[in-house]
Amino acid sequence: MESRLLRVDLTTGEMRDELLPHALFERWIGGSGVNNWIMWEHFLTHDIDCDPRGPDNIFVFGVGPLAGTGAGSGVKGRITFKSPCYGIFGDSAAGGKFPYMVRFAGYDHIAITGKAPAPVYLYICDGNAVICDARHLWGKNSAETHEMLRHELGDYPSAAHTLTIGLAGENQAGIASVVSDASRIHARGGGGAVLGSKNLKAIAVQGSGGIKIHNPPGLLKWSDGFRQKIDSNEAIYGFKRRGTLGAVEMYQHIGGHFWRNNQGCLFRGEEVRSDNWVKKYHKYSEVCSADCFIACDGRYKIDGTESEKSKKYAGETFRRPEYLTTASAAGALDVRDWSEVAHWGKVTNDYGIDNQDLSCAISFVMELKQKNLISAHDVAELFGKQQRLEWGNMEDIEALLRNVSLRDNLFGQLFHDGPYWGALRYSEMKGQNFMKYAIYGKGGAAFTEEMRPFPTWMNNMAVASRGADHLKGIGLIEKFQRRDLSKRYFNGRTEAADLSIPDLKGASTALLENQVALINSYGVCLFHWMLDPAGFAPEEYYGPAYANITGISRTPQELMQNGERICNLEKAFNSRLGLRREHDTICERWMHEPTTEGMYPGKVAADMFETVLDEYYEWRGWDKTTGLQTQSKLTELGMGDVAEVLAADGALARA
Amino acid sequence: MITVHTQYQARFREITRIAGESFELAAPLVAELATAIANKYGPQMESLLIDRKTNELNASGTMYLDSKGRRIYMEDTLADGETIAFLVGIAGG
Numbered sequence: 001m002e003s004r005l006l007r008v009d010l011t012t013g014e015m016r017d018e019l020l021p022h023a024l025f026e027r028w029i030g031g032s033g034v035n036n037w038i039m040w041e042h043f044l045t046h047d048i049d050c051d052p053r054g055p056d057n058i059f060v061f062g063v064g065p066l067a068g069t070g071a072g073s074g075v076k077g078r079i080t081f082k083s084p085c086y087g088i089f090g091d092s093a094a095g096g097k098f099p100y101m102v103r104f105a106g107y108d109h110i111a112i113t114g115k116a117p118a119p120v121y122l123y124i125c126d127g128n129a130v131i132c133d134a135r136h137l138w139g140k141n142s143a144e145t146h147e148m149l150r151h152e153l154g155d156y157p158s159a160a161h162t163l164t165i166g167l168a169g170e171n172q173a174g175i176a177s178v179v180s181d182a183s184r185i186h187a188r189g190g191g192g193a194v195l196g197s198k199n200l201k202a203i204a205v206q207g208s209g210g211i212k213i214h215n216p217p218g219l220l221k222w223s224d225g226f227r228q229k230i231d232s233n234e235a236i237y238g239f240k241r242r243g244t245l246g247a248v249e250m251y252q253h254i255g256g257h258f259w260r261n262n263q264g265c266l267f268r269g270e271e272v273r274s275d276n277w278v279k280k281y282h283k284y285s286e287v288c289s290a291d292c293f294i295a296c297d298g299r300y301k302i303d304g305t306e307s308e309k310s311k312k313y314a315g316e317t318f319r320r321p322e323y324l325t326t327a328s329a330a331g332a333l334d335v336r337d338w339s340e341v342a343h344w345g346k347v348t349n350d351y352g353i354d355n356q357d358l359s360c361a362i363s364f365v366m367e368l369k370q371k372n373l374i375s376a377h378d379v380a381e382l383f384g385k386q387q388r389l390e391w392g393n394m395e396d397i398e399a400l401l402r403n404v405s406l407r408d409n410l411f412g413q414l415f416h417d418g419p420y421w422g423a424l425r426y427s428e429m430k431g432q433n434f435m436k437y438a439i440y441g442k443g444g445a446a447f448t449e450e451m452r453p454f455p456t457w458m459n460n461m462a463v464a465s466r467g468a469d470h471l472k473g474i475g476l477i478e479k480f481q482r483r484d485l486s487k488r489y490f491n492g493r494t495e496a497a498d499l500s501i502p503d504l505k506g507a508s509t510a511l512l513e514n515q516v517a518l519i520n521s522y523g524v525c526l527f528h529w530m531l532d533p534a535g536f537a538p539e540e541y542y543g544p545a546y547a548n549i550t551g552i553s554r555t556p557q558e559l560m561q562n563g564e565r566i567c568n569l570e571k572a573f574n575s576r577l578g579l580r581r582e583h584d585t586i587c588e589r590w591m592h593e594p595t596t597e598g599m600y601p602g603k604v605a606a607d608m609f610e611t612v613l614d615e616y617y618e619w620r621g622w623d624k625t626t627g628l629q630t631q632s633k634l635t636e637l638g639m640g641d642v643a644e645v646l647a648a649d650g651a652l653a654r655a
Numbered sequence: 656m657i658t659v660h661t662q663y664q665a666r667f668r669e670i671t672r673i674a675g676e677s678f679e680l681a682a683p684l685v686a687e688l689a690t691a692i693a694n695k696y697g698p699q700m701e702s703l704l705i706d707r708k709t710n711e712l713n714a715s716g717t718m719y720l721d722s723k724g725r726r727i728y729m730e731d732t733l734a735d736g737e738t739i740a741f742l743v744g745i746a747g748g
């Protein structure tokens with residue numbers, strides 16, 4: 001398998017092409033795995049404790065071997081870096097056409113270090129790369145930057161596809177995101193701040209090359225079978241229309257939302273908890289990556305006649321909000337009008353900021369105000385003026401979004417790294433402990449769903465390598481109570497699907513993390529697995545596609561081990577930074593405050609948390625007391641070299 | 656005879672065109688309910704609801720919960736007056 005890496009040093013302007021050695025693919029498939037390895041190697045020669053906003057941090061973009069091949073499983077590009085907001089491992093995926101265009105231009109990975117003296121963008125076209133002046137783009141939002149670059153670069157040899165940052169990235173807000181093709185977002189972890197700190201406004205790519213396929217007839221046959229499975233699946237037919245928005249009604253039924261900083265778990269707005277979205281705003285469905293047999297993406301247009309509030313946004317069009325965008329607005333912030341929810345998705349995208357972190361930071365301060373824990377004087381101090389901090393008030397919310405993106409007042413300065421750090425800084429500043437109102441796991445903002453009834457998810461929030469996260473594990477076996485999957489993966493045992501007991505929840509976390517890591521290394525979309533048309537076993541059904549594309553055959557066990565290796569490398573990165581068992585934790589509200597509504601009232605994480613965490617470490621083969629990796633597990637995974645580094649850093653469990 | 660109520664969401668509601676209804680069942684079994692719904696709404700519903708390879712309720716992208724929030728399976732029995740919700744099985748995004 002041939003895979004090329006472009007290295008760019010923005011300090012010196014040097015660029016270098018590297019053919020990645022074949023041996024690399026013995027251990028890593030591509031995508032997230034190779035990205036992680038590039039970052040790991042970088043920090044063997046650079047200080048891992050460096051400032052993530054400094055020139056020593058690395059920003060890696062990568063795409064996996066299935067992406068853009070016509071396999072039909074969607075395309076996701078991945079960015080990997082040391083996170084500026086959480087100070088630990090950081091990465092994030094997004095779709096769009098940018099990822100496969102990078103492959104068409106001749107590369108699978110781009111690694112960027114250093115810092116340009118003035119704003120620049122990186123332009124790649126069919127195997128050539130140049131660093132270009134971007135002073136005219138500085139100050140533009142992510143969509144404007146994308147449009148300007150498209151115009152500037154023209155349509156030859158292809159339309160330009162871009163990764164851009166908005167104002168949040170320029171101002172190095174810790175929760176700034178990187179936007180792919182103006183509308184798909186690498187949201188988590190603060191990749192936008194890393195690019196901003198490097199003065200890199202954008203990467204633009206044009207490509208006319210192809211992707212070498214080892215066995216084209218074999219891939220076509222596989223791909224046709226995969227398409228048939230998807231096309232004949234009625235549930236996927238429904239998903240095409242609503243996308244993840246289908247979860248709104250389902251969560252309203254079970255009590256799965258995150259309402260007002262998770263003080264509740266049901267939406268209150270009549271409109272936003274209904275299916276009216278589809279009736280009123282949905283204009284057409286589309287595919288985000290042109291290599292996907294599902295096409296769950298959609299486009300909205302606001303006419304201004306849908307509701308009183310919609311008048312303000314008449315004419316606005318953008319991609320349909322995903323469930324979590326909706327959850328962050330209609331749930332965390334209690335916005336009750338669909339047009340405002342849609343607009344929230346668009347503005348957070350334009351500023352280039354993570355709406356999960358942001359909504360948790362804003363709802364934290366709104367809850368303090370609601371409970372009279374801060375005075376009018378405190379509010380004036382935070383915002384430089386009086387601010388209503390009213391739930392659901394979109395005008396206020398947009399003002400706070402701007403504050404965090406620009407860091408232009410005390411609130412923005414305290415909270416630009418998300419709710420955990422914001423709450424900590426504010427508590428220290430006021431000499432009062434407000435941490436009880438910050439919702440987080442491992443320092444990362446909550447993802448805005450109710451977690452407490454679901455022990456695998458709770459564990460996942462605590463252990464995810466990039467801080468609380470739903471895309472590192474996805475506790476589907478328990479959330480959807482899939483006894484069939486529990487039996488399949490745990491020798492006929494059904495406990496993983498039973499929400500009322502801790503058994504097999506730690507094991508499920510480990511299993512699902514490995515599966516998700518594997519999918520991320522293929523460079524494909526998670527939905528094709530989550531919707532399960534081919535049996536929920538990415539190690540089985542993607543294996544032949546991988547072999548047809550690369551000529552490398554792997555057994556399902558070897559592929560799963562590949563996923564496990566990725567999780568172990570991310571863990572090792574964090575262990576080098578000093579993270580131990582005590583950091584695998586969640587916030588007080590999730591731990592001790594019971595849910596009060598929905599189908600699962602009275603749930604707190606504390607009931608099962610430590611038992612599940614113990615089981616997780618056991619299934620991982622890590623040390624339960626410290627949470628550290630063991631020599632024997634790393635040797636079994638062929639990662640003896642990683643164990644050596646950890647041992648030298650005092651970050652390997654004692655035998 | 657027992658009466659079981661249903662609630663439909665998303666694709667289920669698109670096919671049935673109603674938010675919910677009630678069924679009179681001779682035997683208090685999930686299998687009986689699934690067959691009644693499939694018979695009433697035809698092949699699209701059958702393919703959404705039942706995996707004909709295993710004769711289980713279709714697991715992919717769908718979820719069926721009783722009023723206590725427990726997933727139901729073909730072999731389960733149903734209490735008189737129970738409500739079963741037919742939902743999508745997706746998360747995140």
Ligand code: SF4
Pocket residue numbers: 073074075095286287288289292293294295296297525526527528
């Ligand atoms: S399923 Fe949806 S998100 Fe995934 S690649 Fe296809 S269109 Fe994009």
